[in-house]
Amino acid sequence: MEIYGILEKVRAQKPLVHHLTNWVTIYDCANIVKVLGASPVMAHAKEESGDMAKLASSLVLNIGTLTPEFIDSMKIAAKSANEKNIPIILDVCGAGATKLRDEKCFELLDNVKINIIKGNASEVARIAGENVQTKGVDASEVEKDLIEIAASLAKERDCTVVITGKEDIIADKDRHLIVKNGHELMSHVVGTGCMTTSVIGTFAAVENNLVNAAAAGLCCYEIAAELAAEETNGPGTFKEKLFDNIYNLNKEQIEKMQKVE
Amino acid sequence: MEIYGILEKVRAQKPLVHHLTNWVTIYDCANIVKVLGASPVMAHAKEESGDMAKLASSLVLNIGTLTPEFIDSMKIAAKSANEKNIPIILDVCGAGATKLRDEKCFELLDNVKINIIKGNASEVARIAGENVQTKGVDASEVEKDLIEIAASLAKERDCTVVITGKEDIIADKDRHLIVKNGHELMSHVVGTGCMTTSVIGTFAAVENNLVNAAAAGLCCYEIAAELAAEETNGPGTFKEKLFDNIYNLNKEQIEKMQKVE
Amino acid sequence: MEIYGILEKVRAQKPLVHHLTNWVTIYDCANIVKVLGASPVMAHAKEESGDMAKLASSLVLNIGTLTPEFIDSMKIAAKSANEKNIPIILDVCGAGATKLRDEKCFELLDNVKINIIKGNASEVARIAGENVQTKGVDASEVEKDLIEIAASLAKERDCTVVITGKEDIIADKDRHLIVKNGHELMSHVVGTGCMTTSVIGTFAAVENNLVNAAAAGLCCYEIAAELAAEETNGPGTFKEKLFDNIYNLNKEQIEKMQKVE
Numbered sequence: 001m002e003i004y005g006i007l008e009k010v011r012a013q014k015p016l017v018h019h020l021t022n023w024v025t026i027y028d029c030a031n032i033v034k035v036l037g038a039s040p041v042m043a044h045a046k047e048e049s050g051d052m053a054k055l056a057s058s059l060v061l062n063i064g065t066l067t068p069e070f071i072d073s074m075k076i077a078a079k080s081a082n083e084k085n086i087p088i089i090l091d092v093c094g095a096g097a098t099k100l101r102d103e104k105c106f107e108l109l110d111n112v113k114i115n116i117i118k119g120n121a122s123e124v125a126r127i128a129g130e131n132v133q134t135k136g137v138d139a140s141e142v143e144k145d146l147i148e149i150a151a152s153l154a155k156e157r158d159c160t161v162v163i164t165g166k167e168d169i170i171a172d173k174d175r176h177l178i179v180k181n182g183h184e185l186m187s188h189v190v191g192t193g194c195m196t197t198s199v200i201g202t203f204a205a206v207e208n209n210l211v212n213a214a215a216a217g218l219c220c221y222e223i224a225a226e227l228a229a230e231e232t233n234g235p236g237t238f239k240e241k242l243f244d245n246i247y248n249l250n251k252e253q254i255e256k257m258q259k260v261e
Numbered sequence: 262m263e264i265y266g267i268l269e270k271v272r273a274q275k276p277l278v279h280h281l282t283n284w285v286t287i288y289d290c291a292n293i294v295k296v297l298g299a300s301p302v303m304a305h306a307k308e309e310s311g312d313m314a315k316l317a318s319s320l321v322l323n324i325g326t327l328t329p330e331f332i333d334s335m336k337i338a339a340k341s342a343n344e345k346n347i348p349i350i351l352d353v354c355g356a357g358a359t360k361l362r363d364e365k366c367f368e369l370l371d372n373v374k375i376n377i378i379k380g381n382a383s384e385v386a387r388i389a390g391e392n393v394q395t396k397g398v399d400a401s402e403v404e405k406d407l408i409e410i411a412a413s414l415a416k417e418r419d420c421t422v423v424i425t426g427k428e429d430i431i432a433d434k435d436r437h438l439i440v441k442n443g444h445e446l447m448s449h450v451v452g453t454g455c456m457t458t459s460v461i462g463t464f465a466a467v468e469n470n471l472v473n474a475a476a477a478g479l480c481c482y483e484i485a486a487e488l489a490a491e492e493t494n495g496p497g498t499f500k501e502k503l504f505d506n507i508y509n510l511n512k513e514q515i516e517k518m519q520k521v522e
Numbered sequence: 523m524e525i526y527g528i529l530e531k532v533r534a535q536k537p538l539v540h541h542l543t544n545w546v547t548i549y550d551c552a553n554i555v556k557v558l559g560a561s562p563v564m565a566h567a568k569e570e571s572g573d574m575a576k577l578a579s580s581l582v583l584n585i586g587t588l589t590p591e592f593i594d595s596m597k598i599a600a601k602s603a604n605e606k607n608i609p610i611i612l613d614v615c616g617a618g619a620t621k622l623r624d625e626k627c628f629e630l631l632d633n634v635k636i637n638i639i640k641g642n643a644s645e646v647a648r649i650a651g652e653n654v655q656t657k658g659v660d661a662s663e664v665e666k667d668l669i670e671i672a673a674s675l676a677k678e679r680d681c682t683v684v685i686t687g688k689e690d691i692i693a694d695k696d697r698h699l700i701v702k703n704g705h706e707l708m709s710h711v712v713g714t715g716c717m718t719t720s721v722i723g724t725f726a727a728v729e730n731n732l733v734n735a736a737a738a739g740l741c742c743y744e745i746a747a748e749l750a751a752e753e754t755n756g757p758g759t760f761k762e763k764l765f766d767n768i769y770n771l772n773k774e775q776i777e778k779m780q781k782v783e
Contacts, residue, residue, distance in 0.1 A: 018658075023287055023303070025291075027288065027712065030546050031758075035711070035758070040658075041619075042545070042546050043587065045587075045588060048588075051621060052620055056658075097312075097313065099312060136279075136302035190295045190301065234505020236296070236500070238505075243759075244756025245756065247756045248756055283564075326565065326567075328569070355565070358574065359565065397561050451552040495557075495763075497553075497769075498759075498765075
């Protein structure tokens, strides 16, 4: 699978990636898009979220700090994105933790076309209708086979599904890929999950095959994390080195280190 | 006093620490909880702040960028926390600076049970009824004896009071502790005060003796700051090293460096 | 032109710099003020934004993640600042991207006295009435001579105009300065533009000549960026080193490296 080629397209086309995301990691989401070479924008006002989506090449939605009003702005941006036919990625952050999160995820999925659903195992399982309780925004254990859950949800919602974890699963109704890159330090710093979504949104902005786009994005991001981990011994400096390594990521590193199956 | 033992409990139990905090340092608040080994969550919508509190082991409130609506969400979360009997820590950030801040602090204190009140000298003095004008969110000078102010407020509100500064005072109605760790660089970077509150909230999630919990949290955090300061010469890299050093903090460092009296 | 002297005044007077800014880079805006030696505060509630402005020495407005309600709070803060006669700097972030941004910029400019307008070339050109479409929040190309645009807008609005770019232009109705410091890495990390505005706001808090204040602020900030770039090879660690270098910036570095014409 071509990975570096998609990163090259990101760097050459510098797509505008519109976000309605959470307030905790909003900086990291913007910055990861920037260091990839693309252009982030965050415009959540209902009066402009649709207009900004018209200028963008993809739309990232993340419900991490949702309110009902914020979901309404997401719907406006999403309808605009659907009309323009740009991909929408939804991070179902914290699905299963509260009634509000579950309801609003389904409200979004039922009212606009979401092209990629992304979450950790327990979040995606919840959206797929499995009986899972999520503890806050960190992953809980899921019994069932994750590839099966991803494929089934992809078929039900006619979309691509990404389940992140030690190994990432990317599936649409026809096939799936597994990305085995990454580093354990990623789970000890806030923002790595949200940044994953922004990375996938950025790659989806330049590559129509969304399974390939998501896998390539995950792979690049997680190779950079492996390189960063070699340069640090803690989560604080790790995150800064992650930005450095994505910015400097080259073809040789990707070809040597990629583990996409 | 046992300090490392409480940190070990944090790392073993990985408590969920719910926050309604300010938008400036929200990332740092989440990340300090994460690097301690616990699990942060921030859910401010009034429709879910109470539900999320039910899943949590402690609740951190910080009025740094308050609005009346945000305080309403705090009250919902706090009532839920009171019912579940999990500790609530309130950072009275900027108390004394504006009428709104004073009013809303008292509204919270009068309507829900707050277990720990935390602020710098001028903020806590204001809440204790002293005549102090706070300049923004940074500490102003206070004439009166701080231990006396802390103890008196603790008695009045039947809670634990933490006054941070060069030396930190932790008092309830019966006793007080002083933590003399820390480094001057902490006062030259935004977020160290808010992170202190999240650290205390995290330790309070696993230790019922709130004076001990607060003192242990402050001590660990400030030892990490001392270690970080040795590795840097400026506030930017200092903060990242602070995260690294908390993540890696061990028993020997704590026993050798702790200054809790 | 005296540059270090103004920085010294910032460090000695520690002015309170009030912000109503965007949610993406709010931490960076606060922190850059802090590492300069001043005191940042962010209070956006309409119930206190005016009161906080009365305590402050300058007011920074940034429309990066505006809503109509947020603009209303800005107007309250700005009226209070106008009454107290403290300088207001407006970052017209993303002007030209959506109808909402254009409308609200003009609403602010028409209803309160703005002392410094700051943006990149396409944003300022839009505010000056040129026909430019901005893509998100990053700069688009502008045909016309930028010094002419800045001077003309400064005359029209009786204010100081700052156009940032590879070379920064600072103009009022009588004269202009060019700052040629800075480093290319600044454009590869989110927040450098917003921080520029906070830096200018901080310098304007202690120096009445606003062209000099803005030029000195830009120069110090960009020299620190040059020093930071020498110590890193990527945008993540660059930003932390930028904070370190501003904190440690001294007279010799400024005199040797300054490029203000």
